[in-house]
Amino acid sequence: MPAAPATRTFRIAAIPADGVGEEVVAAGRTVLDALAAGSGGAFAFDWTEFPWGCGYYAETGRMMPADGLEQLRDFDALYFGAVGWPSVPDHISLWGLRLNICQNFDQWANVRPVRFHPGITSPLRKADHTELDWVVVRENSEGEYAGLGGRNLSGRGPGNEVALQTALFTEHGCERIIRFAFDLARQRPRKKVSSVTKSNAQQYGMVLWDEVFERVAADYPDVETESVLVDAMAAKFVLKPEDLSVVVASNLNADILSDLGSALAGSLGLAASANLNPERRFPSMFEPVHGSAPDIAGQGLANPAGALGSAALMLDHFGLPAEATRLRDAIDATAAAGIRTPDVGGTAKTTEITDAVVAELG
Structure with a gap:
């Protein structure tokens, strides 16, 4: 009987941060874990979540701890949600967390695909x-x-x-x-x-x-x-x-x-991005382009497509292009089936999009 394929385990730091960031990062983790579960042991994800953001700032006066960069340095990738909340000035929240990571980890290439999905006007x-x-x-x-x-x-x-x-x-x-x-x-x-x-x-x-x-x-x-x-x-x-x-x-x-x-x-909720350190001296960070959307945070209405597209970019970064294509195809198929969040004319909840994408992945 042939031996099972060797498992590649990718260590990922999840930083949901603020607002809808928590909801879309949760969606991305669910989809990525489903992909891994269906890989026959070819790869897996080891997640560590960090509770940094504006809530952390309210408690500590900092967006992340002083040694936060050291805590993140040895991960294979960072999976980021969104930063910002009305109680914290935007320049403090952005420079204290996202830009702090991007600049110190020399993530000098920001890749933002513009992708038109079937079924979305x-x-x-x-x-x-x-x-x-x-x-x-x-x-x-x-x-x-x-x-x-x-x-x-x-x-x-x-x-x-x-x-x-x-x-x-x-x-x-x-x-x-x-x-x-x-x-x-x-x-x-x-x-x-x-x-x-x-x-x-x-x-x-x-x-x-x-x-x-x-x-x-x-x-x-x-x-x-x-x-x-x-x-x-x-x-x-x-x-x-x-x-x-x-x-x-x-x-x-x-x-x-x-x-x-x-x-x-069709919507900022569709936009994926990768903040890359191409030399791989530091971990790269993958995040949807949309903001924290305080007006809909906690209501389950956030569009996870941008976060899922960012997860596909992360799969490309890990040398898993076939899995990345499968994920993008599943996002497209879900949109084409009319399962869409309110920002693109639908009524679906974040979790319904997530479940539909997982189902498309089989």
């Missing part, structure tokens, strides 16, 4: 008859979110304070994310990279980006390229999305454009 009429599928690659370590700057001159009295927010662009940072985008484009049916800047107005950092893009593009003669100003790209997302494959942009520009892409697909 897009506000784009073109989506009814055109194959649309692109991915936004976001520089995730510097740019406009580098955290450089300060507030000064408040001592001069009301109305005289000055705030400086400095965007940081390094040649190294630009090159590694642009090369990442080109390498990704080579794996897609349409081998094209669209670079997004605002170099007509931001004549230093964005011009450096443009110059690096032109230099790197020369190493990929098989990949089609274009360079588009961010305002024109916002229009292109709406008017000519079929011309997009890989869109690479700075931290702020890609953040905004990826949300636009998800809205065009």
Whole structure:
């Protein structure tokens, strides 16, 4: 009798954080465990949950403990929910947890697919008859979110304070994310990279980006390229999305454009993302793009599709592409069957979506 296949056990830190983050991370864990249970022992997940977030802040004055990064360092991946709550200023919650992890673990590549699901109505009429599928690659370590700057001159009295927010662009940072985008484009049916800047107005950092893009593009003669100003790209997302494959942009520009892409697909609740440390010196983090949604938190109405899509990205990261495809197909089949949450015109609960996806996985 042949021996059972060796089990690969992936250690994952679950950080549900705030609001609907708890509900969608629970959904993702259920689906991933179902996949593992059906793998015939080929792989398994070992979960450790961390109760960090705005509730933790209310108790301790911190979004995560001082040694939190050390606690996370040896995991194979991090599975994140959403951060933010009305009782905590957004810049404190974001910098205290999510950005603290992303920047210290050098998760410099943020991948955000724009995926149109069958059965979900897009506000784009073109989506009814055109194959649309692109991915936004976001520089995730510097740019406009580098955290450089300060507030000064408040001592001069009301109305005289000055705030400086400095965007940081390094040649190294630009090159590694642009090369990442080109390498990704080579794996897609349409081998094209669209670079997004605002170099007509931001004549230093964005011009450096443009110059690096032109230099790197020369190493990929098989990949089609274009360079588009961010305002024109916002229009292109709406008017000519079929011309997009890989869109690479700075931290702020890609953040905004990826949300636009998800809205065009039907809802921010559909949007998945991966915060990658491609060198694997640190664990990568997988999270839905939507926020903590305090208005529906605890009601069981959150759309888990973004969290499930993020779980599929994690499976890709673990070298399990077939399982990732199975999961994406199950999400699509569930949507096509009309089992949808209220944000995409349905009445289903989070748990109903989760159960339907598990059933599709067989």
